[in-house]
Amino acid sequence: xxxxxxxxxxxxxxxxxxxxxxxxxxxxxxxxxxxxxxxxxxxxxxxxxxxxxxxxxxxxxxxxxxxxxxxxxxxxxxxxxxxxxxxxxxxxxxxxxxxxxxxxxxxxxxxxxxxxxxxxxxxxxxxxxxxxxxxxxxxxxxxxxxxxxxxxxxxxxxxxxxxxxxxxxxxxxxxxxxxxxxxxxxxxxxxxxxxxxxxxxxxxxxxxxxxxxxxxxxxxxxxxxxxxxxxxxxxxxxxxxxxxxxxxxxxxxxxxxxxxxxxxxxxxxxxxxxxxxxxxxxxxxxx
Amino acid sequence: xxxxxxxxxxxxxxxxxxxxxxxxxxxxxxxxxxxxxxxxxxxxxxxxxxxxxxxxxxxxxxxxxxxxxxxxxxxxxxxxxxxxxxxxxxxxxxxxxxxxxxxxxxxxxxxxxxxxxxxxxxxxxxxxxxxxxxxxxxxxxxxxxxxxxxxxxxxxxxxxxxxxxxxxxxxxxxxxxxxxxxxxxxxxxxxxxxxxxxxxxxxxxxxxxxxxxxxxxxxxxxxxxxxxxxxxxxxxxxxxxxxxxxxxxxxxxxxxxxxxxxxxxx
Numbered sequence: 012x013x014x015x016x017x018x019x020x021x022x023x024x025x026x027x028x029x030x031x032x033x034x035x036x037x038x039x040x041x042x043x044x045x046x047x048x049x050x051x052x053x054x055x056x057x058x059x060x061x062x063x064x065x066x067x068x069x070x071x072x073x074x075x076x077x078x079x080x081x082x083x084x085x086x087x088x089x090x091x092x093x094x095x096x097x098x099x100x101x102x103x104x105x106x107x108x109x110x111x112x113x114x115x116x117x118x119x120x121x122x123x124x125x126x127x128x129x130x131x132x133x134x135x136x137x138x139x140x141x142x143x144x145x146x147x148x149x150x151x152x153x154x155x156x157x158x159x160x161x162x163x164x165x166x167x168x169x170x171x172x173x174x175x176x177x178x179x180x181x182x183x184x185x186x187x188x189x190x191x192x193x194x195x196x197x198x199x200x201x202x203x204x205x206x207x208x209x210x211x212x213x214x215x216x217x218x219x220x221x222x223x224x225x226x227x228x229x230x231x232x233x234x235x236x237x238x239x240x241x242x243x244x245x246x247x248x249x250x251x252x253x254x255x256x257x258x259x260x261x262x263x264x265x266x267x268x269x270x271x272x273x274x275x276x277x278x279x280x281x282x283x284x285x286x287x288x289x290x291x292x293x294x295x296x297x298x
Numbered sequence: 299x300x301x302x303x304x305x306x307x308x309x310x311x312x313x314x315x316x317x318x319x320x321x322x323x324x325x326x327x328x329x330x331x332x333x334x335x336x337x338x339x340x341x342x343x344x345x346x347x348x349x350x351x352x353x354x355x356x357x358x359x360x361x362x363x364x365x366x367x368x369x370x371x372x373x374x375x376x377x378x379x380x381x382x383x384x385x386x387x388x389x390x391x392x393x394x395x396x397x398x399x400x401x402x403x404x405x406x407x408x409x410x411x412x413x414x415x416x417x418x419x420x421x422x423x424x425x426x427x428x429x430x431x432x433x434x435x436x437x438x439x440x441x442x443x444x445x446x447x448x449x450x451x452x453x454x455x456x457x458x459x460x461x462x463x464x465x466x467x468x469x470x471x472x473x474x475x476x477x478x479x480x481x482x483x484x485x486x487x488x489x490x491x492x493x494x495x496x497x498x499x500x501x502x503x504x505x506x507x508x509x510x511x512x513x514x515x516x517x518x519x520x521x522x523x524x525x526x527x528x529x530x531x532x533x534x535x536x537x538x539x540x541x542x543x544x545x546x547x548x549x550x551x552x553x554x555x556x557x558x559x560x561x562x563x564x
């Protein structure tokens with residue numbers, strides 16, 4: 012679409028620009044500032060250049076949590092996107108049950124992050140929670156507080172529980188927007204269910220899925236509250252993801268310089284991966 | 299509708315509801331019962347946990363604070379995002395693409411990154427521990443998302459409508475409020491839903507930027523952990539109460555969800 016050129020449109024964007032700039036540019040510059048200096052107190056500070064960056068990049072504990080973070084976000088996307096599409100395909104297209112299942116699906120989305128943590132903290136305990144009790148009485152030795160793998164899986168399950176609905180709702184409304192004529196044409200051609208999905212539904216879902224994938228990637232990469240509530244990042248470091256490692260460093264140990272450098276690297280990684288997703292998915296559009 | 303789909307969906311819905319059911323049941327039990335036996339239905343139905351919350355100002359003020367700053371955030375976000383989204387969907391101007399991408403990058407910045415500078419900045423301008431302060435901080439990630447979603451909806455409205463309205467003598471503000479906004483009401487409903495969702499569930503920034511007078515319920519909930527252990531019953535009741543406003547919001551936007559969630563992009 013050819014849009015008219017008008018620089019007056021800047022006036023409409025200006026409020027957003029000022030509002031976001033206030034909360035974004037000043038703090039960002041502060042972080043950059045920290046990351047380049049060694050600060051003892053207000054008047055004693057030294058310029059250290061890229062030293063903090065080198066230190067952060069060589070810190071093996073942070074490398075571990077970066078790897079953990081990528082595995083986690085990867086698993087989240089691999090489970091939630093197909094599951095969300097699947098749920099959307101199973102939902103009734105119209106009528107009373109459609110509305111009811113929509114409402115139930117939207118429910119977990121509005122549970123505060125710390126309450127999600129609390130719910131699963133309770134639910135997964137062997138003594139007072141149904142889930143933990145059921146697993147243990149089936150003979151599975153499940154204890155998220157002591158076993159790192161269990162804790163990790165619980166955080167993953169929690170995230171699936173919380174956010175798959177987002178993908179499902181996005182896909183559902185994407186599916187509804189496909190005209191019936193497409194399906195009629197497919198049934199005349201005797202297309203299999205798989206072919207209908209692969210060549211009609213999936214391409215039509217691409218634009219909403221892009222939003223789903225981006226939102227899920229960004230938010231799972233920033234996950235903080237759920238593992239914090241569940242086990243505080245433990246047992247050991249098994250559920251200490253990047254945000255928590257950073258908060259520990261900045262607020263816990265007050266290592267502002269390295270924390271600043273860490274922040275910048277963290278931000279750049281998210282930016283880079285989101286940009287890759289974005290261009291990969293919009294690029295194939297133009298072909 | 300075939301059977302396999304119904305069964306699949308039912309299993310998924312069971313998976314969603316079971317943890318919530320467990321929380322709800324637990325909120326009606328006494329602590330002895332919670333820790334004593336595993337029951338699917340409270341032996342003794344008690345409202346004591348809820349009474350603890352409703353009779354203590356430091357508890358229920360947490361809810362009021364949260365609802366207050368979330369509503370503020372929704373209003374501010376929509377007010378600034380609507381004109382901006384209109385500009386992005388209708389005009390080209392210097393730096394539009396860069397600006398749009400820059401906005402989105404703010405949605406991508408982890409709150410943990412900005413924790414300390416936010417605290418310093420907001421303290422120095424007197425926004426620390428105020429509702430408006432938290433609302434503004436949440437704008438950082440809600441405004442870009444709102445602009446993005448609204449832009450999609452607005453691009454779906456043909457530009458001929460704008461032009462016809464101008465020919466008919468509508469001024470821009472009048473056209474915008476009388477004609478354009480009703481056309482994208484689904485979009486606004488869903489945007490409000492998203493703003494509510496992300497602001498309501500966020501804890502890290504809200505907790506860092508408040509101490510007493512604007513403390514969100516999520517931060518108040520940590521009180522249930524004391525030296526004598528965790529007060530599970532009250533914790534569960536508080537959890538149930540945080541879900542209720544969400545249920546209300548879903549109920550209000552239910553007619554927009556199916557259409558609006560496609561975000562005007564299909």
